[in-house]
Amino acid sequence: MISSKPETFSWRQLTQYALIAVISAGLTLSAIWAFPQTLLPPRLTVSSINAAVQPPPQPQTATPVDSPQSFVTSAVQRVGTAVVRIDTERVVTNPGINPFFDDPFFREFFGGGVPQNPQEYRQRGEGSGLIIESNGLILTNAHVVSGADTVTVTLKDGRQFTGKVRGMDEPSDLAVVKIEGRDLPVAPLGDSSQLKVGDWAIAVGNPLGLDNTVTLGIISTLNRSSAQVGIPDKRLDFIQTDAAINPGNSGGPLLNERGEVIGINTAIRADAQGIGFAIPINKAKAIKDKLARGEQIPHPYIGVRLFTLTPEIAQQINSDPNGAILVPEMNGVLIEQVMPNSPAATAGIRRGDVIFQVDGKPITTAEQLQDAVEQSQINQPLNMQVKRGEQTVEISVRPGNLQDAL
Template sequence: MMFNIVRRSQIVGLMTMDRSTATRYGSVEEVWVDRNGQVKYFASDAGYTPFEQIAMEVTVTLRDGRTFKGKVRGLDEPSDLAVVKIDGSNLPIAPLGSSASVQVGDWAIAVGNPLGLNNTVTLGIISTLNRSSSQVGILDKRLDFIQTDAAINPGNSGGPLLNQRGEVIGINTAIRADAQGIGFAIPIDKAKQIKDKLERGEKVPHPYIGVRMLTLTPKVAKQFNQDPNARLTAPEINGVLVVQVMPNSPAAAGGIRRGDVITEVDGTSTTTAEQLQDRVEASRIGQPLRLKVRRGEQTQELTVRPAELQKASQ
């Protein structure tokens, strides 16, 4: 099998330092810049540079050895993305692709600094698109992810996921610790939307209702109902099963209960957890959502007003 991969040298390194905190492995992340010195994206890695320890100093290092002091222009905690500004000229840039054009089976190249090993490159394929945060188990992010089997390790977070033309199609963000060959990246189209708001000094809205859920089908319901350890029964229908309601959340305020099955949002059929997440994300904070809910043998309509995702709810 033969294929061509375009060589790019436009990836830069970023080191964050906090005067009170020495983070493991030097907290070196991968980012890229535009010609105006705007470092477009930076992601922290849980356990390395958490947002409770926002960097006081940022140093950006280019492949040619030049270093620049950076200034954080904006950050979005739920997505672990930030925009950093540097002053420089003749800056290399990594071309941005479109995650909308990515297909399962495409080549995927991950670049990063795993375990402090700078400029590590791994190769794989795109395994799945639109993997929801609930499926991934990343409950503090409200995003859909690109799944890849390109090796991603601690320290890769913030590094680009590239296609074979060297275009950035995603930002490496997470792995499944209990498995190999299962890594996740934020699609570049979503990252660009967040970046645009941060550059304008705007807050990125993250509406949430405060439930943990799974997609319910008649088959899944039978498994639940036959499992003595499930401590939950469910009707054998298609919908979104609420397995937990967060205390003091919009869902709790709206009367949603554990064991409810959501089947519609604002009159639109909603039968998967991904559909419910998408409709909540597309909603406006504080504006009512009408949910059709199956509770036992009864069907009722409840109103929930999404709120801004807060750290306390993660």
């Protein structure tokens, strides 16, 4: 006989399985409710589907941005049309025949090949200048137009004019030329007393015939004396710059970063590079109107050659066994030479004197004495304290007019 298990056992297993299934489903639903972002897949949207099918982004090309205009460009544009080229010409005549060849014997000896007439040739020069008034007044260097028979002025736009020298002052190396023009561009004049070492300096001119040349540098130093520059016959102090200045730049403007004229380019040191000099524009502003009227510029002088004396220099002079004089070991200005018939000679200044005070102000350098004389009045006394050997004497010197002595 075949027997079977009770039926109640099977129902108990089914009940257990069903209970396990219910508990598992409850735990799953609880976990989904507590952590939906983690357990559920992200919800698909139209935008996400579009993003999925879009191609990868392409690299974008940057839109070009115009670089700002440099201050040099702005400065040159402001003054460039007022800078002119100046060409000069003069006829130079060689001396006539040497009297030595007037003797018939020597004329026959040389076969009659001795030239009979003076030889003439044309000497040409070039420089720069700047228009300072719209009616055609031009400021330049005196040495650019000195002795010229003809002066030709060329504007930046190519127009040419015949220039006439209105006035010229050799000691300050400044001149004013006039052309017949109207509504011409004018260069703005700055203030050279505001300059500082390290400021920008822009030189504009026509060096070596290369028109409209611009060079950039800085103000290297101020108040460089004419003796230090190498032109002791001038009566002013210079601006020194490392902006390139070459022959043909003379008379052209030296600009600041705003395009204002701060100097007139004048000289270079031939034995060095990067050393150029300009006349401060305030000096030009002080005399330009007088030059335009053809007036003479007075320059007081006393007529001495001098140099700065220090105790160390005095010791060197006194230690020379062949020295002609003994000088006091002090700070001051040593008189090296007194010009005959000069104001200094008339007043009694002697070689070997040491000037250490003028009108109550201490004098320790040659530049200080030159400035004191330059600022004085012609024929008005300058009271000088002078050391002469062991003695101190007071001498009154009345400066004369330098132009009268030339």
